[in-house]
Amino acid sequence: MMRRIALTLLIIMLASGARPAAAERLVVSLSxxxxxINSNFVGEELVLFGTIEPDAGKTGLxxxxxxxxxxxxxxxxxxxRRKQRVLxxxxxxxxxxxxxxxxxxxxxxNRPVAQVANPxxxxxxxxxxxxxxxxxxxxxxxADTVGDDPFRRAFVRLQVQQGLYHExxxxxxxxxxxxxxxxxxxxxxxxTGNYAFDVKLFADGAMVARTNAALDVTKAGIxxxxxxxxxxxxxxxxxxxxxxxxxxxWIASVVFKRD
Amino acid sequence: xxxxxPIADMPVNIFLVLGMGLAVGYISGMFxxxxxxxxxPLLIFIGVSPAVAVASVASHIAASSFTGAITxxxxxxxxxxxxxxxxxxxxxxxxxxxxxxxxxRALDQLDLMIGLSYVTLLTVVGGLMIYESVRAVMxxxxxxxxxxxxxxxxxxxxxxxFKVRFKRSKIYVSAIPVWAIGFIIGFVGAIMxxxxxxxxxxxxxxxxxxxxxxxxxxxxxxxxxxxxSATVMHAVTNHLVDAVLALILMVGGVVGAQFxxxxxxxxxxxxxxxxxGLLVFAVxxxxxFELVVQPDDLYSIRYVRGE
Numbered sequence: 001m002m003r004r005i006a007l008t009l010l011i012i013m014l015a016s017g018a019r020p021a022a023a024e025r026l027v028v029s030l031s032x033x034x035x036x037i038n039s040n041f042v043g044e045e046l047v048l049f050g051t052i053e054p055d056a057g058k059t060g061l062x063x064x065x066x067x068x069x070x071x072x073x074x075x076x077x078x079x080x081r082r083k084q085r086v087l088x089x090x091x092x093x094x095x096x097x098x099x100x101x102x103x104x105x106x107x108x109x110n111r112p113v114a115q116v117a118n119p120x121x122x123x124x125x126x127x128x129x130x131x132x133x134x135x136x137x138x139x140x141x142x143a144d145t146v147g148d149d150p151f152r153r154a155f156v157r158l159q160v161q162q163g164l165y166h167e168x169x170x171x172x173x174x175x176x177x178x179x180x181x182x183x184x185x186x187x188x189x190x191x192t193g194n195y196a197f198d199v200k201l202f203a204d205g206a207m208v209a210r211t212n213a214a215l216d217v218t219k220a221g222i223x224x225x226x227x228x229x230x231x232x233x234x235x236x237x238x239x240x241x242x243x244x245x246x247x248x249x250w251i252a253s254v255v256f257k258r259d
Numbered sequence: 260x261x262x263x264x265p266i267a268d269m270p271v272n273i274f275l276v277l278g279m280g281l282a283v284g285y286i287s288g289m290f291x292x293x294x295x296x297x298x299x300p301l302l303i304f305i306g307v308s309p310a311v312a313v314a315s316v317a318s319h320i321a322a323s324s325f326t327g328a329i330t331x332x333x334x335x336x337x338x339x340x341x342x343x344x345x346x347x348x349x350x351x352x353x354x355x356x357x358x359x360x361x362x363x364r365a366l367d368q369l370d371l372m373i374g375l376s377y378v379t380l381l382t383v384v385g386g387l388m389i390y391e392s393v394r395a396v397m398x399x400x401x402x403x404x405x406x407x408x409x410x411x412x413x414x415x416x417x418x419x420x421f422k423v424r425f426k427r428s429k430i431y432v433s434a435i436p437v438w439a440i441g442f443i444i445g446f447v448g449a450i451m452x453x454x455x456x457x458x459x460x461x462x463x464x465x466x467x468x469x470x471x472x473x474x475x476x477x478x479x480x481x482x483x484x485x486x487x488s489a490t491v492m493h494a495v496t497n498h499l500v501d502a503v504l505a506l507i508l509m510v511g512g513v514v515g516a517q518f519x520x521x522x523x524x525x526x527x528x529x530x531x532x533x534x535x536g537l538l539v540f541a542v543x544x545x546x547x548f549e550l551v552v553q554p555d556d557l558y559s560i561r562y563v564r565g566e
Binding site: 037038039040041042043076077078079080081082083084085088089090091092097151154155157158159188189191219222223224226227230231234235237238239240241242244245246248249250251252253256 | 261262263265266268269270318319321322323324325326329330368370371375487490491492493494495496498499500501502503505506509510513514516517550551553554556557558559560561562563564
């Protein structure tokens with residue numbers, strides 16, 4: 001019953017254009033859906049292209065849009081440690097575990113996110129490094145802390161220094177009012193796994209459309225072979241490395257044998 | 260030319276790593292040591308995580324000590340019986356070391372433990388070597404024989420039971436200090452990613468009175484086996500041995516070691532010991548400096564687990 005009413009309402013809205021004739025649809029595509037890390041990988045810049053299209057049956061588009069792309073890499077648990085001087089030497093005394101946080105996180109927009117929407121909206125949609133949910137293990141609970149928690153600040157700062165977390169206010173460029181491109185920097189030590197792209201379109205401080213894309217980062221060729229062997233066949237891998245060492249040593253003593 | 264390291268998960272310049280292997284190999288050939296105490300800090304300095312550096316350097320030392328051991332074997336300057344007994348204890352020590360390494364890593368205190376071990380061992384051993392070799396140099400200046408004096412050929416160590424005779428080295432000692440030395444070397448090697456040659460050689464000379472002729476060859480066999488087994492154990496328990504990194508290091512290392520050995524043979528013994536002592540002491544001071552001076556960043560991140 002309820003469903004039928006809702007459906008009817010929707011049809012009426014669509015047919016009569018009860019709202020302004022603007023309803024957008026996002027169409028995006030990545031320059032590459034799979035990034036292969038091989039022996040000469042030194043990092044890469046990925047490009048996401050997209051257009052803003054009027055929704056079926058609609059024609060009107062607004063004059064100005066904002067676009068925010070959130071890229072999050074495979075989740076991992078990390079520990080942030082703090083050093084303190086104990087008996088004259090610097091020792092890790094305190095630590096906090098960040099549970100299932102993205103190993104890579106990029107928040108890319110066409111202008112500073114603070115100008116895109118009001119703080120409440122940004123927090124609700126987790127836009128910006130300060131608003132993205134980074135759960136910590138605090139005693140038995142797992143929760144995100146306030147933005148100015150020293151461990152959270154240090155964690156984000158270190159990840160930014162490592163090139164793993166980004167907040168770039170000029171990474172999205174509008175080629176025409178409706179065609180955009182976003183540049184995604186992948187560092188040389190980019191974690192392998194699945195990357196989720198969350199593309200949000202804003203107009204006048206409100207989200208009007210949203211879409212997703214995905215990317216796979218994998219080791220390829222010899223890199224993958226070695227990494228898999230080390231993880232899955234530790235004993236065999238260890239013996240192989242040891243034999244390699246003995247062979248290298250033996251070859252050298254044969255090559256350099258003079259007397 | 261950059262190459263991506265599959266376990267360290269980072270690209271490095273292949274020529275830089277090859278050069279590091281050559282340089283450390285040269286020093287190790289010159290002094291008859293593995294050179295791990297130089298290589299591990301160098302790798303950490305270029306950004307390899309301490310755990311991967313320690314695990315990968317083990318195989319590099321295995322390679323360079325194998326070259327050395329073959330050379331000494333051909334010259335019959337190697338006491339296999341003594342080496343084998345040291346080894347039995349060395350493997351036990353390595354296993355204990357790898358276990359402690361894993362435990363400390365879980366407790367976030369691995370970096371501290373590695374740092375403290377380096378400072379203590381390197382400054383003490385380096386200091387003692389400098390003291391001993393400076394005295395030897397002074398004696399040589401005054402026209403006295405510069406060889407190490409061996410006051411009173413018997414110490415309390417020789418009073419211990421379970422005596423064993425080692426023919427090639429011409430010594431008759433208790434098995435207890437032999438096992439203790441082997442265990443310490445294996446243990447320290449696994450924790451610090453060093454072969455322990457710079458520790459073993461003085462220990463064999465001063466405690467067991469092993470003659471200089473067989474000491475380096477014997478030390479190399481021990482280093483070879485402890486480091487080879489450390490490679491396997493690190494690969495099994497921590498999955499942190501980077502075979503690509505190890506290969507580049509060992510190729511540079513074995514070549515450098517051959518040239519270093521030639522330079523070393525042309526130098527006078529006491530000067531060689533003084534130089535090595537200074538080097539060991541300097542590396543120790545550098546580690547002490549790092550522990551005492553406030554780090555640039557008080558915070559650091561450690562990987563716990565993936566999905």
